[in-house]
Amino acid sequence: MRKSQAWLTVIVIVLTLTSLWYLYPSFRLWSMSPESQKALSDQDPTGLVSLQKKAIKLGLDLKGGMYVLMEVDKSNLKPEEAADAVDRALEVIRNRVDQFGVTEPVIQKAGSDKIVIELAGLQDVDRARELIGRTAQLEFKLTETPDNTKNLLAQLDQVFARKIAGVTKTVSKPDTTKKSETKKAEAKKDTTDVLKSLFGGDTAQKGEDTLPEVEPGVGLSGILQPLGEGYLFGVEANDIPIVQKFLSEPEVLAAIPADMQLAWSTGSVSSGGFSYPRGIYVLKSRVELSGKHLTDAQPRRDNFGKWVVDFKLDRQGGQIFSAVTGANIQKPLAIVLDNQVESAPIIQSRIRDRGQIELGSVSTLEASRDLSIVLRAGALPAPVKIVENRVIGPSLGKDSIKKGLTSAIIGGLAVILFIAVYYKISGVIADFALLLNVLFLMAVLAAFHATLTLPGIAGIILTMGMSVDSNVLIFERIREELRTGKTVRASIDAGYKRALLTIIDSHVTTLITALVLFLFGTGPIKGFAVTLSAGIVISLFTALVITKMIFDYRKQYATLSI
C-alpha cells in the first residue's frame, strides 16, 4: 500500500465515523416512540431539546405545522420609519412567538417587505395566526363632546344627502316616485335601502322602489342609535356592512375633521336596557397615551369574574396618565386597540401607573392572555397582511414521511441490486460508494442544521440515481479499454483518467441548475436544491476517489470482475 493511499483510507474511515456521530442523534430521536420521548422530556427536558437540536430537522411537510408569509404595509410610514420597519416587526413577532411557546420557530425576513413564519407541530393554528398578525397598537383617547358629535353627524348627513341626490338623478324614474308618508320610521327604512343600493349589502328591493326626499336627521343619524352620553351609538347587525362601507367613502373621510375620529367597538354595546352587536364611538383623535409606555401586562379575573388585562406603565407614562385622568374625572376614556375601541370606562379617580383593560368582545382566559402577550411584546410598527398561509396536518406529514422513506429505500435497493448484477464485484464497489454517499449526505444535513423536506427526500433519491452515473461512465470506459486489449491495471487507470473530465462537466451542469433552484426556490424547493447540490458534490468524492482507492488496493489484476 502506498503512503498516500494509506492516508486516504484513514480519511475515509474518519469521515465515516464522523458521519455516524452526526447522525446518531437523528437515529435515536426517530427510533423513539412518542411515549419514550415524553418520558425523556419529563426526566431530562434539556436532553430532549439538545437531541432535537442535533437531529436533522424535518420540514413542515413532514412534521405538520403552519407556514405564514406576511407583508408589512409600509404605505403609511415616514421614510425613516419605513427603513427598519420589517426588522422591528420581525423582532416583535419573535417576542410574541417565544411567549406563545412553540419549539423551534422559524421567523425570517423574506425580500424587502415580507416575513416568513414557520411553526412546526402546532395545534391551535387560528389563535397563533391572530397573535402574530395583530398590530396591537394600544392607544388611550378621550371621547368627543355631545355638541361636536351632533355637528359631525349633521355634516355626515349632508354628505349622505348629496350622495343620494346623485343616485336619485341617475337611478330613479320620476314618474314612479310616489308621494309617501314621511314618518320617520318609514324614511329610515327607505334610507337604508338607498344606502344599500349605494354601498352594497342586501339589496332585496330595487329599481321601481321609491326614493324619498331626504329629511334632516335621516341619513346616518337615522341608522346610528344614540346611547347614553352622546359619544356612543349602537348599530344593528343588518346595518353594520352599510355603515362600514359609508365610513370608508373618500367624501365621508374628507368630511370628518382631523381632530375627530369615528371608531368601531370590538364587541357589543349597551345602555339603558338596549343592546347592539356593534357600536360606533366618536373620539378625539389626539392620542393621550400609547402602548409604548407599557412595561407589563397580565391577565386577571376581576371582581365580577370577567377576564381583564392588568397593565403597568413606565415613569413617564404614569405621569401622563395621571395628568389625563386627573383632568377628566367622571368622563370616559376610550381604550383603543388597532383602531377599535375595546372599552371606554368612566374615569372614577386619578390613575397613576396601573390600570386594567376590559375586553370588548370575548372575555376568556385565552383572549386576555393573548392580549397580554401582544401588549408585552409591543406593537408592530405597521399593519401586516397575511398573503400566504399553509397548514399541514400532522397525519398528512406522517403519511408523507412514510411514503418518502419507503420509496427512497426501495429505489435505493433497486439501484444497488441492478448495479451489482450488471457490474458484479466492481458493481459492489460502486454500491459501497453509493451507500457512503447517502451516509455523508445525511451527515452534512445534520451538521449544517438543514431541513429535510419531502422534495428533499426526492433529491436524495435522485442523487443516488445520478451518482451511479459516474461509476457507469468509468466502468463502461474500463470495459472499452479492456476490449482494446490493454491490461486490467492499465484499463482501470485509463478508464478513470478519461472519464474524469466528463464526470466533472456533467456534475457542474447539474450543480448550476441546482444552485439556480436554490436562489429562486422557497421552502421545500430550497430543501430539494440543497440536498441535490450537496449530494452531487459528495458523489464526486465517493464515486471517483473512494472507488479508485478500493481498486488500488491491489496492484496487479489478472482478471477484473466488471
Add this chain to the structure above:
Amino acid sequence: MLHILGKTNIDFIGKRYYAFIFSGILVLLGLIAFVFILTGKAKMGIDFSGGTLIEGNFAQPVDISQLRKVMSENGYPDAIIQELQRATPNAFVIRVKATAETGSKVANQLLDVVKKGFPDNSFHLDSVDEVGPSVGAALQSKARVAVIISLLCILVYIWLRFDFRSGVAATIATFHDVLAVLGIMFILQKEITLLIVTALLTLAGYSLTDTVVVFDRIRENLKLFRKKGDFGGTINASINEVLSRTIITSMTVFLVVTVLFFMGGEVLRDFALALMLGVIVGTYSSIFVASPIVVEWEKKSPKRFR
C-alpha cells in the same frame, strides 16, 4: 461481462430529419402550453395562481354532488371539488380562486361552510393552502427568471468547455426537453405546480449531463479522426460508443423515479412523472437533437469541430 447492448453501429445522424419533425411537434406542443400558461388558461397550481385550498376527510361517506351543492349555495359556486384516492376514505379537496381577501380568512370561511353543511358528519382538516394573488404572480415571474438564468448559465459553461456551437446546440436540446415535458404534462391535464417547475429544472440538468457526455466523446474522437474528415460519421461513432452508458444511466434514474412515482405518495407523483418523461426525452434529445444540430451547422458553414 453482462451487456444490455453490445457494440452498436446505428445510424442516428442519418435519421435526423425524422427526429427534427418529431422534436418540432414536441416543441410546438410545449410552446402552446407556454402560451396557455402566459395567458392564464393553463391549469396552474395554487402556488402560481393564488387561491385557497382545503384538504381533509369526513368521518362518514359524503356524496361529492352534495358537497358541491353545499359549497355553491353558500357563496362558492366556482369551488373546484375533488375526491381523493387515499388510505383514509372520504377525503376531499376544495379549492377556490384568489380574491383580495385571500391570505388568512378564506380557509376558515370554507371550513365553516363545510361544517355547517354537514352538521352530523365531522370533517377532519389535513391541510390548508392559502396563497394571495400577488404571491402567486411574483412566483410565476421568479420561476420564469430561474429557467432563463439556468439556461444562460448552461450556454456559457458549455461554450467555455467546448465551443459556441456546442453551447447553442446543448441549450437548444435542453430547451427542447423542458418544452416537450411541459407540453406533455399540459396534454395530460396536469396542474403546473412549483414541484413541476422544479422537476423541469432538474431534468434540464439531467439532459445536459447526457449531452455533455456525448459531446465529450465527440471532442475526443475528432482529435483522433481529424484526418479522415468524415464529420457526421465521427459524431455517429461517438454516439454509438457512449450508447451503453447512456442507456444504463437512464435506466437507473428511470428506475428510481418510477419507484417514486408509484410509492412516493400523491405529493410527489406528478413530480416523478415529469422526471420520468424527462429521462426519456433527455436521452432522446442528446442523441437526436444536440448532435444533429452540430452536424447540420457544420454542413452549412464548415468549421472544424474543436
